Every structure is written in structure tokens, then in C-alpha cells.
Amino acid sequence: MKKTKLAVIRPNLRHKKRYVQLQLLTYNQSIDQKIIHTTLCRALQKQSGIFAQIESNITILETNPKTKELIIRINKEYLDEFIGSLFFAQSDLGLIKIKDIKSTIKKVK
Amino acid sequence: MKDKYTDVVSIDLFKTSGVPEILAQLDLETIYVLKNVKKKEDVDFPLPSRKQFKKALLFSDLALLNTCKSIIPKNTLILGQGGSLQSNINILSNKSPIHLFDPIGQETCIDEGQCRIAHQNKKIVFFNLDQIRNNQYKAIKQMSFAIGLLKKHNVEMRFMTLAKRPEDLVDPIILQNFLKNFNLEKSFTKRILQEKI
Numbered sequence: 343m344k345k346t347k348l349a350v351i352r353p354n355l356r357h358k359k360r361y362v363q364l365q366l367l368t369y370n371q372s373i374d375q376k377i378i379h380t381t382l383c384r385a386l387q388k389q390s391g392i393f394a395q396i397e398s399n400i401t402i403l404e405t406n407p408k409t410k411e412l413i414i415r416i417n418k419e420y421l422d423e424f425i426g427s428l429f430f431a432q433s434d435l436g437l438i439k440i441k442d443i444k445s446t447i448k449k450v451k
Numbered sequence: 452m453k454d455k456y457t458d459v460v461s462i463d464l465f466k467t468s469g470v471p472e473i474l475a476q477l478d479l480e481t482i483y484v485l486k487n488v489k490k491k492e493d494v495d496f497p498l499p500s501r502k503q504f505k506k507a508l509l510f511s512d513l514a515l516l517n518t519c520k521s522i523i524p525k526n527t528l529i530l531g532q533g534g535s536l537q538s539n540i541n542i543l544s545n546k547s548p549i550h551l552f553d554p555i556g557q558e559t560c561i562d563e564g565q566c567r568i569a570h571q572n573k574k575i576v577f578f579n580l581d582q583i584r585n586n587q588y589k590a591i592k593q594m595s596f597a598i599g600l601l602k603k604h605n606v607e608m609r610f611m612t613l614a615k616r617p618e619d620l621v622d623p624i625i626l627q628n629f630l631k632n633f634n635l636e637k638s639f640t641k642r643i644l645q646e647k648i
Contacts, residue, residue, distance in 0.1 A: 367473055368617045389632065422637075426628035429621060433584065437617055439476060440624045 357399070358418040361450045362425070362443050366410040368436035373405045378412065378435065382424075385431035390423045398424055403447065411441065413450055455480030456623040456644050459507055459528070459577070459611035462486045462496065464619075471499055473617050481647055483507035483528050485613060494519050509552060513541055516549060528648055530577060536560040543569045550575040550648075554597060555582050555590050561597045566604035575607040575648065580626070581619065598633045609643055 366373075379402055387395040398420035404413040416424050421443070428438050444450045458479050464470055465484070474482060485507040486496050498504045507528035510516045516529070523529065530552035531542035542551045543565050551574055554561045569576065576597075582590035601608050610630065614620045621629075623644050630640040 367476060422628045422631060425625055426631060428625045429580075429583075429629040432618060432621065432625075437473065437620050437622075438625065439622050 358445075359415050360418050360421045360443055360445060361403070361447050362414045362416060362421075363441040363450050364412045364414060364428075365439045365441050366412070366435055366437070367439055369410055370436070373407050373410060373412070375402050375405060378402060378405075381431050381434045382414070382427075385429075386420075386424055386427040388430050389427040390420070394420055394423055400424065413447070415447075453478055454623070454641070454645060457481045457483070457609075457647055458614075458620075458623075459483040459485050459609075460614045460620070463615040464617070465499060467617055470617060471501060473620070474503075477620065477622060479503065479623070481505060483611075483648070485509055485528075485530070487511070488515060488519065491515070491519055491522070494522055510549065513545065513549075516547065520547070534560070539565055540568070543572060543574050546572070550577060552577045553579040553582065555579070555586070555593045557589075559593050559596060561593075561600065563600065563604070566600050566606050569601070569606045570604050573607075575609055576601055577609050577611055579613050580610055580621065581613050581615075584619075595633055598635065602635070602639075607643075609646075609648065 379400065382400050383395055386398060386400065398417045401415040402412060403415050425440065432438055442450055456479050460482060462484050480503060482503050483505050484498055486493060487509045488494060494508060498506060505526060505528065506524065507530060508523065509530045509532060511532040513531060529549045531549045533539045533542060533551045533554040534556040539551060539554050539560055542549055554576060578594060598608065610626065612619055612621050627637060627640045627644060631637065
């Protein structure tokens, strides 16, 4: 079958993202992306509901096991809800510190 | 310049090692260390030797406050344990500089009359965020009611973690966003989290 290229989404229709750099200050276990993703999703769902959780599109881009830092991509519209929901995620992930919030991944790194 | 915040923590927090280093990472400028006063000797307790730490005393019995008044050092935050209609009224109508701590009880025990008294006596109402973790349903329900009422009557309020373990502490940026759930504007929460008591 002939491969067809997907049409590029127009910039004004594209969801704007934010890149959040977190640090887990008191997390004693090794960093498992799957477990952390589930915890973050569950916390957001607990606070804002399942629709907000799905539309926020939480993605873990990078993890640093040494410094226990994470870079998370999130839909801009749900940034405040996501950061607020980290209050509930703290019961599983320990103390969380927001290190940086930027509009591009280059600025976070 | 980075924003600097204020928080109240429990004295039990310092039983864990490495706490001052963790606190240093959280952009907290002033940290009140709270101790529950049950007898006169409890007023004097050792603080970690850093400039950012200040004393806070929690009284369950207002009669004890009168006997201890002379020995309480200056710049000490004095709080009275709320949680029932009677204790809330007693603290809010008290003329001494005592503020209401944790007005969340078994049932809603804050009303318009209390808010008016609190505004007249320039009292501050301290909400304990630990209640949201341990007593979630009641705490959120009562807090959303109380916060709206206090804001309507221009009563000062503060939010404290009262952390007993490092995990109980909350990054002020997270807290600022979390408080938006109580219909508080970001600028308002930023002010109350930063303002010194």
C-alpha cells in the first residue's frame, strides 16, 4: 500500500504545550516512568476529573535518575490544574519541587 | 528576583535528619515552627539555629495563655486551636494577639457573625492543609464554605502545611495553583502565601 503523508496541523489549531521541570526531593525508589505517569494522571483525575486528565495529555519526556529530575510536557490550558494536582501526587512521590516552566523544551534543558 | 514565601511547620519535622537542607530548596523565607503548649514549660523550646526560623505556639486552653503571657517572647506567633463553635468564638473575640488555627471541625462551625468579629479584632484564620490529606471530604467541603465567607468579610487567612515529615511539605508554587480550586485568584493566593504574619 502506498504511504501517504499526514497533513500538518495548522499552527492556530495546534495545542500549545508547556514544559515543566520537576524534582522529586524525597523519593527513595528508582525512577520508573510508567509508575510516575500513572501517579500524575491519577492525581490530576482526582482533582479535575477524567476529561481534564485526558485532554491535558501528560507526557514524560526525560528523566534523570541521579538528580531525580523529570521533564513533563503538558497542554498549556491545563497547566495550572496539573501543577495544583501535584499536591495529591505528593503522597506517592514524596516532596515535589517545580524547578522551571517554559514554553519550549530547549529553554528547560 | 525569586519570590519568597512563609509557612508554618510542626516541631516534629526536625526529628528527621536533613530537614533544613530540604527547606532551603523550597524558597521559604520565614518558617514558623509550631509547638502545642500543654503546660507553662512548653513555651520555651529550642529552634534550629537559622535566621529564617521563628516560634509559633498553639494553645488549646485560653486560660493557659493568660498564665504564659509574660514569658512568651516577642515576634512569636500565637495560635488557638479551633474546631468547635465555642472555641472559634472564644479565640476570635479574644482581645490578645491570638489567631484562629484550623476552624475545621466535625461539622461546619464558622458563620457570618464570627467573620464580622474576626474582621473587627483583626484576626487571621489559619487553615491546616494536613486536613485535606487526612480528612479530605469534610475538610474540602468546609474549607470551600469558610474561605468564601472569610473573603467576603475581608478576614485575613493563611494556609499552612504543618508538616510533620518532609513529604508533608508543599512547594509554594504547587500550593498557589492548588488553592485556585477554592475560587481564589492567583494574585490573592500569592499575596497570602508571601505575606509575613
